[in-house]
Amino acid sequence: MNTKEDISPNIVEFNGVSLRYNKGPEILKDISFVLEPRSFYFMTGESGAGKTSLLSLLYLHLEPTRGRIRLFGQAVDMMSRATKAQFRRQIGVVFQDYRLLNHLNAFDNVALPLRLAGEKEADIKKHVSELLSWVGLEKQMKSYPEELAGGEQQRIAIARAVIHKPTLLLADEPTGNVDDAMAKRLMYLFLELNKLGTTIVVATHNVGLVKNFHFPQLHLSEGHVTQVPASGTSYTDMAAKLLKREEKNVEKI
Amino acid sequence: MSKKSDFLFNKESTHFFLPWMCALMVFMTTLILAGGMSIHNSLKLWQKGVAESLTVQIATYDDDGNSRGELVYRDIENALTLLRTTPGVLGAMVLNDDQMQELMVPWLGTDAVISQLPLPKLIDVSVDASRPPMLEQLKADLEQAVPGAILDSHRIWLADLVHFASAILSLIGFIVILLFITVAITVMYTTKSMLSIQEHILDLVHMLGAKDLYITNRYAWHNFKTALSGSFIGFVIAIPIMFGVTMFLKSVSGELLQSSLSATQWGLLILVPFAVAGLTFFTTYKTVLTYLRKFV
Structure with missing residues (x-):
């Protein structure tokens, strides 16, 4: 007998997807893979391999030139613009260049997804303050991005991506500008989210990070995904184990 | 925030x-x-003016610049008689000096003494807008009854003004x-x-x-x-x-x-x-x- 988890649709399905910019060469070639609910992947590959382009397809910022993408069980090319917008609200994105709005302070940048979703201001205040404290920026809530260091901006970008507890979290080099301790802390934030049911894809060059956290990889090379994780695996247990290990480490300290 | x-x-x-x-x-x-x-x-x-009024001018001086004296009042009487019996005319009234003075203010100012000017006598004619008189016929009749009288056809220039x-x-x-x-x-x-x-x-x-x-x-x-x-x-x-x-x-x-x-x-x-x-x-x-x- 199938459980609810067995019959739930895949979060993402790529079927023979290719991408080219204008009339240039194909950046991504005939890519097929599946991301299951509550899974955790690293996306690896050399610079220019197409990681950012693949992420852009995942958060519906680009359309494939060939092939079909299914998101949350629905074909993206069949969706109306309003449905796409609705689906985007279920995705959290950490951009490589952060994309913070310079006219908004740290609090308002993080609050943006909640405001777009029409959340109550009282709830927004509570959740955003908690999360900013968690990422160590409680004193910088009223600071504007231009007044903050690169690492602080990156943490705001991450907080904005996770504040609405997305179903799918896509992070492009989320630990690229922070020290190792903060990188680990942020990874545990992702693990915490994963434990709560969020599917996570972290694009990274950080070999140490990939080695420390034994998650499967989507390895991009010359426009092809050369390593596809086996389907049917839930990574929640793995995330839970890692979190438990981290909690013990914290207790020892 | x-x-x-x-x-x-x-x-x-x-x-x-x-x-x-x-x-x-x-x-x-x-x-x-x-x-x-x-x-x-x-x-x-x-x-409204075009439809409801006409003016008749009776000269007070002849072509040589001499005053026509009592002849003016005879002409006015004849003109009024004709006008008041013309179908489509509701009434006719001679403008007095005060009314003339008022008319001349925009051109001559308030201090002008119009009695010293060679102005014609004016008869203001009210017309039934729904059944106006035949203008050409009235003009001919007026010419016959009061030689030299002018049926002021401001109807014509007002019509031009209306078009403009x-x-x-x-x-x-x-x-x-x-x-x-x-x-x-x-x-x-x-x-x-x-x-x-x-x-x-x-x-x-x-x-x-x-x-x-x-x-x-x-x-x-x-x-x-x-x-x-x-x-x-x-x-x-x-x-x-x-x-x-x-x-x-x-x-x-x-x-x-x-x-x-x-x-x-x-x-x-x-x-x-x-x-x-x-x-x-x-x-x-x-x-x-x-x-x-x-x-x-």
Whole structure:
């Protein structure tokens, strides 16, 4: 007998997807893979391999030139613009260049997804303050991005991506500008989210990070995904184990 | 913390140009429409004048410049008799010196002594507008009964004036339409410029799941409020100028121009700032919606 988890649709399905910019060469070639609910992947590959382009397809910022993408069980090319917008609200994105709005302070940048979703201001205040404290920026809530260091901006970008507890979290080099301790802390934030049911894809060059956290990889090379994780695996247990290990480490300290 | 509604807009969003453009357009439209309404009111008055009155002139001096003396009163009697028996004429009345003086004020001022001027005697003839007399027949009869009398055909020049004023009104309508088209085009380009400056904001909120209609409505209301504030400035500046022009026209044209506006016309003028702001809302809405199509 199938459980609810067995019959739930895949979060993402790529079927023979290719991408080219204008009339240039194909950046991504005939890519097929599946991301299951509550899974955790690293996306690896050399610079220019197409990681950012693949992420852009995942958060519906680009359309494939060939092939079909299914998101949350629905074909993206069949969706109306309003449905796409609705689906985007279920995705959290950490951009490589952060994309913070310079006219908004740290609090308002993080609050943006909640405001777009029409959340109550009282709830927004509570959740955003908690999360900013968690990422160590409680004193910088009223600071504007231009007044903050690169690492602080990156943490705001991450907080904005996770504040609405997305179903799918896509992070492009989320630990690229922070020290190792903060990188680990942020990874545990992702693990915490994963434990709560969020599917996570972290694009990274950080070999140490990939080695420390034994998650499967989507390895991009010359426009092809050369390593596809086996389907049917839930990574929640793995995330839970890692979190438990981290909690013990914290207790020892 | 910023207000919930203003996260889409940074300092560049409030385009300096937009409120002042709206102020200028409302200023011009209000003055032009007020002028048009004034001409419209005068036109109605003139049309009434054309339909309801005639004037007969009886010369008081002969061709050599000698006074015609008692002959004038005989001619007046004959003319009145003829006029009062003509079908379509409701009444005929000789203008006295005071009435003549009043008529001459716009040309000669209040100090003129008209008794010393070689002015003709005037007979004001009231006409049944629904059944006016045959003008050509009346002219011939008058020539026979009172040789030298002139049936003043202001009906003819007033008719020309009515045609001219009607043409001016059409021109005013055309200019107002042009002004509104200018508002729409300017708002479209201003909005495009705003959107292009803020593309990074739009791109981000689009990726965070903001719907097209949400973004479009925010921009439309933002520009509506900006346009309305500018429009009221233009309207407020136009009011004293309108009063000034009205006073001036009254002083130079007397009763010729009906420059006072009715309550309904004032109501229509008050709608001008709202019309410009409404047009701004609609144009912004269409422009933003079209612009957002560039995002997947």
